[in-house]
Amino acid sequence: MMIFKPSNTKFYHLLVDLPETDFNGMEELLISYIKSKISITDEELATILSCFRPMKVKKNELLLTDGQSSQRTFFVVKGCVRIFFINDEGQDSTRYFAFENQFATALVSFITSEPSEEFIQAVEDSEVYYITHKNFYHLLEIVPQWEKFYRIYLEIAYVTNTKRLMSFLIQDALEKYRQLLDENPIIVRRLSNKMVASYLNISQETLSRLKSKL
Amino acid sequence: MMIFKPSNTKFYHLLVDLPETDFNGMEELLISYIKSKISITDEELATILSCFRPMKVKKNELLLTDGQSSQRTFFVVKGCVRIFFINDEGQDSTRYFAFENQFATALVSFITSEPSEEFIQAVEDSEVYYITHKNFYHLLEIVPQWEKFYRIYLEIAYVTNTKRLMSFLIQDALEKYRQLLDENPIIVRRLSNKMVASYLNISQETLSRLKSKL
DNA sequence: TTTCTTTTTTGACTCAAGTCAATGTTTTAG
DNA sequence: CTAAAACATTGACTTGAGTCAAAAAAGAAA
DSSP states (O other): OOOOOOOOHHHHHHHHHOTTSOOTTHHHHHHHHHHHHOOOOHHHHHHHHTTOEEEEEOTTOEEEOTTSBOOEEEEEEESOEEEEEEOTTSOEEEEEEEOTTEEEOOHHHHHHOSBOSOEEEESSSEEEEEEEHHHHHHHHHHOHHHHHHHHHHHHHHHHHHHHHHHHHHHOOHHHHHHHHHHHOHHHHHHSOHHHHHHHHTSOHHHHHHHHHHO | OOOOOOOOHHHHHHHHHOTTSOOTTHHHHHHHHHHHHOOOOHHHHHHHHTTOEEEEEOTTOEEEOTTSBOOEEEEEEESOEEEEEEOTTSOEEEEEEEOTTEEEOOHHHHHHOSBOSOEEEESSSEEEEEEEHHHHHHHHHHOHHHHHHHHHHHHHHHHHHHHHHHHHHHOOHHHHHHHHHHHOHHHHHHSOHHHHHHHHTSOHHHHHHHHHHO
8 A cells, every 4th residue: 555645835835825815724625525525544635635726716717618628627615617518509508506615527528538518617706626637537546535536426416417407308497497496596696697597598588587477 | 366267057047947038148248348348357247247137128118117216227138228207297208228238227316315206118128137226336345346337337427418418408309300310320210209209308299390301 | 976888677579399189100919 | 810009290279488679777897
């Protein structure tokens, strides 16, 4: 078994060199997220953390544009990012919003290494951690529990997406909106109508009419 | 490396007791499928195979009905099974067809252990192998490579479903049909109009009209 | 504050695809 | 082989949600 003594240089470095960046507690959020999914030793945790880098993004900034292959997975510490794609007529559909304490990846491209049809964009000024595709897959090889972490991540992503698929197949606009209010009200409370419409895959006008009906 | 000679008793048993059941080559198909995804030792393979059981199903027979929790994963050796669900008006939407050499699972329920909203049904007289949920998760613990096998399975399932989700969001009926002809013509060639319509989530009448246009 | 931009709302009109219904056609079971 | 059931096609009509357009409201910038 490999012996790995983590140096915490990186984190102190951050605190010293980037004092204006309030990343205090950032690692803690990521650490507790990881620990909630798998049990790992301190050295494994250190190996994992050493692969993540902090990053700040302004509202509307793109973290991934289409055509690029998805090379990073993001963990949102503050703010919100969305994963979306654009159809032939130029309208966008949002597949997923990641708020604080959630991961966001253009998973299809991340998995297949093909150019992404999806974009990732900050919906608010945000603070995220990212890990590169290369490091992510490297971790799969050197940290056995990371395979399990990724498996659990995939399970959650699969369930989320499949439920979403089913919702689109059997619900009309009003039903989708009601379910969103019921299951994910933060999206309605915190984001613009435009974002909500994009998430429900209906026009803004239709959403506006739905709201006046309730 | 340990030498492990798996007993073929189970399989010979089948051949002797169920001579009318032509399961020849069944194991081979499953074995080569597994080997195409992961590299494993003979003893690990034997452990895995010992968890699978063969089974025959007649056309239209249900392998899983809704409300049950999904307790089995199926591997199709011959025939075809579909995974579908039913909306409030009683219409069904097919999420996936598994033909020969493919796995079929009501994955959401399999993952969450909640009652399934999905049904699994034989579309043709079929021969399948199945593994129970319990054995499947047991394998995750005792065969390290099985974790990888499952991860790869999840990756493929995720990509398939997400592409399908995107297709429903941006394509109209004609585009969906054309893409199906292009990417999955076996579904059109081999299955009834009704099944195809259910897969595209359009009415049979609409499908019929589309066909006369091409 | 005031201006400028972006978002939201509302109305009038359109259209893709659904429903209902009638008629053929194929499959299945006895 | 025949009857019954299931499936496929076609026509007439309906409808949920989109588009276009214009006005009102809300945010952002200066």
